[in-house]
């Protein structure tokens with residue numbers, strides 16, 4: 001049970017009692033009538049008690065309540081409010097305390113929201129992030145970092161970086177960032193299972209208001225795709241140089257031979273000039289193919305679509321192809337459904353037909369057969385080029401669309417191939433949002449299937 005009189009009230013009451021006793025003693029000198037004396041003292045006592053209780057209720061109790069509420073604020077409970085209704089200066093103080101609590105509470109909520117937003121951003125960023133203080137203790141690692149280096153948050157947080165991170169490049173980056181007080185960039189490779197990842201690490205020192213180093217932020221970027229692109233670019237340049245070297249060497253060699261005297265012999269002159277002509281044609285073909293590829297690969301490449309009539313397109317392609325087929329005695333058959341039209345870039349579709357049909361003729365023995373079939377399959381146009389030629393092995397099939405890939409280099413070169421034909425076809429199919437596939441096996445012939453969306457304009 002709560003004591004009736006709390007401590008200050010007890011003190012005031014004792015003072016009050018003493019006052020009544022003193023008043024009694026003073027009055028007893030004036031009158032000896034006990035009834036009057038006791039009546040006066042009783043009235044005085046009750047008046048004083050009422051005054052005391054009034055003061056207590058008006059001032060002491062609200063102050064006590066306010067103090068308890070402030071205690072709650074100190075503990076972090078900003079929802080606590082002073083509910084004691086009272087007017088005057090104390091009421092004003094209570095109202096202000098309530099406003100203060102409300103403001104602090106809103107501020108805290110905002111702070112919490114911002115903290116959550118920041119940690120969501122940090123955790124979902126695509127680069128690894130580590131925060132290290134000036135003593136080398138890790139204060140933060142994000143999810144991407146954990147996905148790169150394994151473990152869990154608690155395996156890093158609060159530990160010295162060199163105790164939990166084995167990577168020497170990371171150590172070097174942290175040390176150099178502290179030492180040189182500027183951003184440091186390094187790169188290293190990291191295995192995630194069997195996957196080799198290329199990581200670029202940037203160590204950025206952070207400073208306090210007195211410009212003293214306070215720690216280092218490490219940012220780790222997965223640059224594997226960039227490295228792959230760089231490797232592909234290097235390979236491409238090497239391949240192009242290699243492809244150019246052969247015809248250029250041969251042209252310059254034969255020209256030199258001619259200049260050294262062979263031009264005076266009519267037969268040699270004709271023979272060498274024919275070679276020079278063939279090699280320059282080859283060079284021209286290669287450059288044209290490279291230009292076609294580079295146009296298709298441009299970032300701002302845009303298809304110029306028109307309504308393509310498949311029959312007339314095939315009629316344009318056949319004269320280009322038939323000569324090669326006739327020379328080898330290959331039977332070239334076409335089976336094109338009537339009146340197929342679709343939206344595409346006509347010149348590019350023509351290129352698909354030329355490249356697939358020339359391959360079919362090139363990689364088919366004499367007296368073989370090559371078929372072209374074009375059919376309307378609802379949303380797609382299906383182009384099917386088949387031959388009964390040498391076929392392609394299972395291992396080679398996934399690679400034939402790579403630039404410069406040739407199953408049999410010597411044979412392909414003899415047919416004048418640059419190894420870019422199918423890479424161009426694949427690009428054209430891709431820019432039309434189509435698909436391409438191959439059914440083939442060594443000695444079984446090959447069937448190339450191309451599906452191009454018709455993209456028909458909705459009829460009004």
Ligand SMILES: Nc1ncnc2c1ncn2[C@@H]1O[C@H](COP(=O)(O)OP(=O)(O)OP(=O)(O)O)[C@@H](O)[C@H]1O
Nearest residue numbers: 359360363391400406407412417418419420421422
């Ligand atoms: N119909 C086919 N039958 C068998 N092999 C094929 C056929 N089509 C393509 N290939 C193989 O795929 C390789 C790549 O073909 P691609 O058309 O890209 O190059 P290419 O024919 O060698 O040269 P070009 O760029 O002049 O066409 C060829 O070298 C050949 O080995």
Ligand SMILES: [Mg+2]
Nearest residue numbers: 359417421422
């Ligand atoms: Mg080809």
